[in-house]
Amino acid sequence: MSARMAELALKKHMLRQRSAVLRHTLALQVNARVAPLAGLADRAVSTGRWVGRHPYWVVAAAVALAVWRPTGVARLAGRGLWMWQTWQRLQPVVMPLLARLASAQKGVATDTDNKDTTKA
Numbered sequence: 001m002s003a004r005m006a007e008l009a010l011k012k013h014m015l016r017q018r019s020a021v022l023r024h025t026l027a028l029q030v031n032a033r034v035a036p037l038a039g040l041a042d043r044a045v046s047t048g049r050w051v052g053r054h055p056y057w058v059v060a061a062a063v064a065l066a067v068w069r070p071t072g073v074a075r076l077a078g079r080g081l082w083m084w085q086t087w088q089r090l091q092p093v094v095m096p097l098l099a100r101l102a103s104a105q106k107g108v109a110t111d112t113d114n115k116d117t118t119k120a
Contacts, residue, residue: 030105
């Protein structure tokens with residue numbers, strides 16, 4: 001019976017190692033798909049912060065466009081208003097999903113780290 005127990009323990013250890021490898025592979029694949037979106041979001045946030053620190057550039061650009069192409073500015077303002085209203089409607093749905101995705105991604109990384117350091 002001792003040989004059988006050793007065989008089962010070895011099989012259990014191998015299965016745990018395979019699971020750790022699969023979790024790590026999944027985390028890498030998810031990160032590869034999400035990383036470009038996260039980079040885009042980071043760029044949007046940094047642009048928003050820059051605009052907040054330099055509002056006079058935005059005002060100057062808006063005045064220049066209004067003088068140069070008044071019809072284009074009105075159309076652009078309408079599209080901007082539509083985008084803002086759409087975001088206001090989608091934000092209550094999108095933000096919890098993004099938060100859940102971020103916490104799940106952190107959980108996968110934490111689980112993989114914990115499994116590698118625990119005793120098999």
